[in-house]
Amino acid sequence: MKPFPHLKLFRFPGGVHPADHKDESSQTPIQTLPLLPQYRVPLSQHLGKPAVACVRVGERVLGGQLIGLADSGISAAVHAPTSGIVRAITAHPVAHPSGIKAPCIVIDSDGEDALIARTPINRADPAATLARLHDLGLAGLGGAVFPTHIKLNPGPNAHWPILILNAAECEPWITCDDRLMQEHAAEIVEGARWMAELIGAQSILIGIEDNKDAAIRALNLAITGTVVKVCPVPTLYPMGGGKQLTYALTGRVTPSGGRSTDVGVQMFNVGTVYALQRAITHGEALTRRIVTVTGAVARPGNFEVRIGTPINDLIKAAGGALASATDTLIGGPMMGFTLHDPAAPVVKMVNCVLVKDAQHFPPKPPALPCIRCGACARACPVTLQPFEMYWYAQAKDFGKAQSYNLFDCIECGCCDFVCPSHIPLVDFFRYAKGEIWAREGEKAAADQARVRHEFRDLRLEREKREKAAKHTAAKQKTVASTATTPTAEDPEAARKKAIIQAALARAAASKAEITPQNTDALPAEKMQEIAEIEARRAQLRQTVHNKFIEDDPDAPREDTQT
Numbered sequence: 001m002k003p004f005p006h007l008k009l010f011r012f013p014g015g016v017h018p019a020d021h022k023d024e025s026s027q028t029p030i031q032t033l034p035l036l037p038q039y040r041v042p043l044s045q046h047l048g049k050p051a052v053a054c055v056r057v058g059e060r061v062l063g064g065q066l067i068g069l070a071d072s073g074i075s076a077a078v079h080a081p082t083s084g085i086v087r088a089i090t091a092h093p094v095a096h097p098s099g100i101k102a103p104c105i106v107i108d109s110d111g112e113d114a115l116i117a118r119t120p121i122n123r124a125d126p127a128a129t130l131a132r133l134h135d136l137g138l139a140g141l142g143g144a145v146f147p148t149h150i151k152l153n154p155g156p157n158a159h160w161p162i163l164i165l166n167a168a169e170c171e172p173w174i175t176c177d178d179r180l181m182q183e184h185a186a187e188i189v190e191g192a193r194w195m196a197e198l199i200g201a202q203s204i205l206i207g208i209e210d211n212k213d214a215a216i217r218a219l220n221l222a223i224t225g226t227v228v229k230v231c232p233v234p235t236l237y238p239m240g241g242g243k244q245l246t247y248a249l250t251g252r253v254t255p256s257g258g259r260s261t262d263v264g265v266q267m268f269n270v271g272t273v274y275a276l277q278r279a280i281t282h283g284e285a286l287t288r289r290i291v292t293v294t295g296a297v298a299r300p301g302n303f304e305v306r307i308g309t310p311i312n313d314l315i316k317a318a319g320g321a322l323a324s325a326t327d328t329l330i331g332g333p334m335m336g337f338t339l340h341d342p343a344a345p346v347v348k349m350v351n352c353v354l355v356k357d358a359q360h361f362p363p364k365p366p367a368l369p370c371i372r373c374g375a376c377a378r379a380c381p382v383t384l385q386p387f388e389m390y391w392y393a394q395a396k397d398f399g400k401a402q403s404y405n406l407f408d409c410i411e412c413g414c415c416d417f418v419c420p421s422h423i424p425l426v427d428f429f430r431y432a433k434g435e436i437w438a439r440e441g442e443k444a445a446a447d448q449a450r451v452r453h454e455f456r457d458l459r460l461e462r463e464k465r466e467k468a469a470k471h472t473a474a475k476q477k478t479v480a481s482t483a484t485t486p487t488a489e490d491p492e493a494a495r496k497k498a499i500i501q502a503a504l505a506r507a508a509a510s511k512a513e514i515t516p517q518n519t520d521a522l523p524a525e526k527m528q529e530i531a532e533i534e535a536r537r538a539q540l541r542q543t544v545h546n547k548f549i550e551d552d553p554d555a556p557r558e559d560t561q562t
Contacts, residue, residue: 007205007231010251012244014381015236016414018172018334020211021360025292025300026175030183032304033317035113039081039308040104041067042094045347046139047146048074053105059086062116064285067105070134076147076348077137079285080107081306083114092343095311095330095350099340107308118283126198129280136285138276142166142240142269143335145349148276151266152198160266163201164249165192167208167215167270168233168240171332174352176290177270179302181208181215185222188270191277192228199266204228206270207245211235237334238412242267244381256408271351291350293318296325296357305346311353312342324357333361334413368421376415376425382408386415386425393432398439401432409433 044050051068055061061080068078084107091101121132130149138148154160165188169177181188192204206219210232219230233239233248243254245267252263260267271290278284287307291314294300298319305314315321315328329336331352339353376386385404392401406429415425522530 007229007249008251009231009233010248011234012247012381013383014379014414015238015244016379016417017236018417020235021173021294022175022178022211024173025294025302026178028301030179030290030302030304031317033306033309033314035082035109035111036306036309036313037109038087038310039084039107039109039306040092040310040345041078041081041107041308042092042345042347043068043078043103043105044094045078045145045307045349046076047144048076050103051075051078053089053103055086055089055105057086057088060084060110061086061107062114064116064118064287066135066285067107070137070147074147074150076139076145077135077285078105079137079287079307080105081287081308082107082109083112084109092345093341095339095344095347097337104308104345120283121280123194123197123280129198132283133276133279136279136283138272138279138286139348140269141271141275141289141348141351143331143349143351148268148272151268152195154199154261154266158261160199160261160264161202162250162265163192163196163199163204164245164260164265164267165204165206165270165273166240166242166245166267167206167212167219168245169212170209170235170237170240171334171336172237173294173354174292174332175294176292176302176351178212178215180274180290181212181270182218184274185215185218187277188273189219189222189226189228191273191280192268193226194280195268195273195276201266205249206230207233207239207249209233209235209239238381238410238414241381241410241412243410256405286348289346289348289350291346292352293355294352295329295355295360296322297355298322307346307348309346310343311339311346311350314346314353315342315355321355322357324359325355326358326361327356329354329356334417335411364424365422367423370421370423373420375418375420379414379418381412381414382410384409386429389432390423390425390428393428396435398432398436402436406432406436 043053049071052071053067054069055067061067061083063080063082065080066077067080067086070077086105087108088106089103090106092104092106093099094102094104096102121129123129130153133152134147134149140146140148140151167177167181169175192206195201196204204227206223206228208216208219208230210216216230216232223230231249233245238244239248242260246252246254246260246263246265250263250265252260252265254260255262275286275289279286288304289307290302291305292300292302293314297315301318303314303317311328321328328339328342329352330339330350331337332354336352336354370387370390372387374387377384380386382405386409389401389404389406389409392398392404393406409429411426411429413426416423419425
């Protein structure tokens with residue numbers, strides 16, 4: 001591994017600088033939330049497929065025990081936050097923009113907080129290391145919650161010479177990464193070096209906004225004697241975006257529809273790096289994370305929270321919501337979403353609980369018509385044209401909206417922030433994306449149905465041909481068999497022929513016994529007349545017999561003498 005050369009920073013287009021509101025929560029050390037009576041652990045708290053429950057109701061589990069197996073493909077394992085009894089496996093409200101319910105494993109704590117036996121990871125075998133990280137449920141803690149073991153596996157054809165630690169934490173109010181770097185800088189640097197070994201990176205850069213003086217000092221002390229470089233960048237939202245930070249530190253432009261890995265850069269959030277260091281050093285599964293609780297609460301701060309902790313208990317730990325509180329956001333004010341149920345649990349993606357009040361978050365004025373001022377386009381960090389995408393999304397012309405690179409939108413909210421007409425642009429973009437995904441899903445289902453129908457037609461045609469071929473072969477075999485061997489006579493036909501033969505025999509016998517009576521004294525002319533009568537009778541019998549033979553050629557013939 002070699003040090004990165006002299007670093008030149010690059011300015012990405014657009015961006016905004018809203019009020020930070022960092023000091024409210026960044027000035028006090030991280031607090032550990034006490035053990036609670038119950039935890040609800042969702043099976044889906046990462047990108048990809050939900051985990052599959054591997055425990056039963058009534059079973060006792062230990063802290064760190066595997067309770068949800070990672071499904072095939074993109075998925076991550078889930079572990080118990082403490083020891084206790086599995087009370088239920090059922091759907092509960094979760095922290096999600098839609099307010100949906102999702103399957104959760106409910107664990108009643110036994111108060112012992114007993115832990116499962118842990119084994120540190122031997123880094124000598126990279127494949128085994130990735131397998132252990134897969135089992136320990138590591139996922140990105142910066143927002144996307146992508147399973148870490150997949151991001152650490154470049155494959156034979158990938159080349160990622162640069163590893164970037166995303167320490168920008170650019171969104172207002174959030175300070176969990178800031179406090180983590182202040183208190184655990186050495187562990188983060190150590191984890192970064194191990195990550196670089198796994199992916200084959202030659203350079204490690206820590207991108208951190210220049211408004212985090214204490215964290216920068218702590219990191220600079222921790223990198224002494226290493227090739228890791230701390231890179232302060234201007235405080236500008238959304239500096240923490242993957243494409244934006246990649247460009248700011250390297251000047252490499254991520255292609256449309258691509259990722260930073262397409263330009264040789266892999267990026268991880270500092271919280272993820274810290275979790276990896278804990279996993280390798282202690283064999284510790286991802287059962288906790290740091291969460292900022294701020295806004296209209298009595299004691300804003302950062303808390304080390306067990307996964308599955310009800311968010312209302314977390315707010316209570318911060319002194320409770322103030323009387324001026326109006327609402328609660330998960331995440332920051334730019335990209336966060338409204339919490340629908342305060343009983344929803346903390347999951348791996350929850351980095352901030354922001355309690356709103358009317359002073360800092362006044363009601364948004366009603367939306368006015370777009371005046372096409374172009375402010376949104378100037379603020380967009382992806383150089384899109386939000387006003388055009390808005391027009392076509394509003395008109396439900398999703399194809400046209402997509403032609404303006406709709407899916408390159410990172411939903412950072414810069415366009416909303418500067419729009420003088422107060423149009424909720426990001427909401428329209430999310431709506432358009434959802435509609436396009438839904439239509440693509442319907443199209444895929446229709447294509448699959450068409451393929452199944454065509455396959456059925458081909459199968460029926462094939463079966464028809466096979467049946468015809470079998471029939472022809474059987475017929476040819478029958479003809480060949482008939483030509484070489486006599487055909488066995490049908491028993492019923494034989495019986496009929498025997499009956500007819502017997503009847504003919506009886507008729508012949510009867511005919512032989514019948515002779516003209518009282519002809520001894522008749523004159524010659526009478527005898528001639530009788531002979532003629534007998535000849536006509538014989539002729540009649542012969543005619544009837546010939547007719548019978550025509551109707552049934554197989555019937556036995558009568559040798560009749562006329």
